[in-house]
Amino acid sequence: MTNKTPLSGLKVLDLSRVLAxxxxxxxLADMGADVIKIERPGLGDDTRTWGPPWYTNADGEQLSAYxxxxxxGKRSVTxxxxxxxxxxxxxxxxxxxxxxxxxFKVGDMARRGLDYASLQEANPRLIYCSITGFGQTGPYKxxxxxxxxxxxxxxxxxxxxxxxxxxxxxxxxxxxxxADVMTGLYSTIAIxxxxxxxxxxxxxxxxxxxxxxxxxxxxxxxxxxxxxxxTAPGRMGNAHPNVVPYQTFATxxxxxxxxxxxxxxxxxxxxAIGLPALAADPAYLTNAQRVKNRESLVTHLLxxxxxxxxxxxxxxxxxxxxxxxxxxxxxxxxxxxxxxxxGVQMSIDGMPMVSNPIRYSRSSLNAEIKPPVLGSxxxxxxxxxxxxxxxxxxxxxxxxxxxxKRGDEDRAG
Numbered sequence: 001m002t003n004k005t006p007l008s009g010l011k012v013l014d015l016s017r018v019l020a021x022x023x024x025x026x027x028l029a030d031m032g033a034d035v036i037k038i039e040r041p042g043l044g045d046d047t048r049t050w051g052p053p054w055y056t057n058a059d060g061e062q063l064s065a066y067x068x069x070x071x072x073g074k075r076s077v078t079x080x081x082x083x084x085x086x087x088x089x090x091x092x093x094x095x096x097x098x099x100x101x102x103x104f105k106v107g108d109m110a111r112r113g114l115d116y117a118s119l120q121e122a123n124p125r126l127i128y129c130s131i132t133g134f135g136q137t138g139p140y141k142x143x144x145x146x147x148x149x150x151x152x153x154x155x156x157x158x159x160x161x162x163x164x165x166x167x168x169x170x171x172x173x174x175x176x177x178x179a180d181v182m183t184g185l186y187s188t189i190a191i192x193x194x195x196x197x198x199x200x201x202x203x204x205x206x207x208x209x210x211x212x213x214x215x216x217x218x219x220x221x222x223x224x225x226x227x228x229x230x231t232a233p234g235r236m237g238n239a240h241p242n243v244v245p246y247q248t249f250a251t252x253x254x255x256x257x258x259x260x261x262x263x264x265x266x267x268x269x270x271x272a273i274g275l276p277a278l279a280a281d282p283a284y285l286t287n288a289q290r291v292k293n294r295e296s297l298v299t300h301l302l303x304x305x306x307x308x309x310x311x312x313x314x315x316x317x318x319x320x321x322x323x324x325x326x327x328x329x330x331x332x333x334x335x336x337x338x339x340x341x342x343g344v345q346m347s348i349d350g351m352p353m354v355s356n357p358i359r360y361s362r363s364s365l366n367a368e369i370k371p372p373v374l375g376s377x378x379x380x381x382x383x384x385x386x387x388x389x390x391x392x393x394x395x396x397x398x399x400x401x402x403x404x405k406r407g408d409e410d411r412a413g
Contacts, residue, residue, distance in 0.1 A: 005032020012100075020131050025037070025101050040081075044374040051066065103130070106136055156218075163234060244260075252310075271320060
């Protein structure tokens with residue numbers, strides 16, 4: 001790690017697991033923060049067992065692909081936080097940290113003496129980020145919150161999938177745990193804001209993040225559509241509620257996405273597909289008119305686009321400056337020339353993963369620490385960060401506070 005990374009020098013204590021919290025801490029690690037991940041001895045983060053598929057390193061140690069996705073750039077320390085001795089170690093780490101991230105159920109950290117109120121007295125500069133399904137307050141605060149149920153409760157699934165008239169599949173979740181990922185990103189933004197505020201006040205603060213709140217905010221124009229109109233939007237498949245034409249169309253050998261964002265682009269589309277009269281039709285002159293007359297317009301476009309191949313229309317539409325694209329499978333994504341040019345895929349010591357999309361003009365990102373084997377950094381971190389000697393570490397290990405020594409540690413797979 002070099003000092004060219006923007007968050008070099010910041011210390012993060014990561015008590016979170018699964019995805020939302022780890023996504024936030026990985027983002028901070030990518031930007032150069034020193035992240036210590038505290039895990040349960042013998043078990044670790046739940047996602048260590050979420051396989052197959054597995055990645056096996058040169059030492060024969062296995063990591064699940066899911067765990068790899070969210071734990072780059074961290075050091076793993078195993079501590080039993082259910083014990084008084086383990087809690088004391090976490091308190092010491094928190095006293096030396098700038099940021100703490102946790103996603104335990106409401107009240108769990110307070111019962112262990114690890115809540116913000118308990119820790120901020122010893123470290124008033126600590127930025128403490130709590131991530132839960134529904135937040136620290138409200139009638140649902142005690143409920144567990146998983147991505148799938150949050151996608152449903154937030155309204156996202158009510159607008160995802162084909163309408164009932166076209167399908168019997170009903171509402172669909174997004175194919176990625178978007179509530180967790182978005183909460184991880186919003187948490188990162190909140191933490192960076194708290195860091196900037198700390199430069200002025202000298203004080204840390206507590207951040208209350210809720211998957212439910214985040215997904216409500218992430219409904220963006222769909223939520224605004226409802227608040228302005230009073231009508232709840234429904235499922236429209238791949239069509240757009242506010243822009244037309246902005247959807248998929250069948251070609252002779254596949255599907256193409258056409259994303260016409262303004263009237264000028266609509267005129268170019270009409271020229272490109274050989275239907276210039278449509279651009280001059282009063283029913284379609286403006287986007288507002290095209291939204292109003294969506295069905296009749298699409299009826300004109302469907303047969304024309306179905307008459308030629310996907311590659312034909314990609315070439316023609318791109319030549320006319322009409323936004324369009326294919327529907328790639330994930331293997332095609334990584335084979336795409338643009339993805340390869342931008343370095344979307346990366347590896348650390350041969351371990352493949354997706355790179356962070358942030359590109360700075362001066363600063364660099366940390367791409368040196370691969371996702372850790374469970375407990376692999378325990379002894380080194382306890383020595384260098386807390387000043388414990390090997391004898392003290394051996395005593396803690398003998399008491400079961402740290403779990404087995406690395407090499408004997410239970411691992412996923």
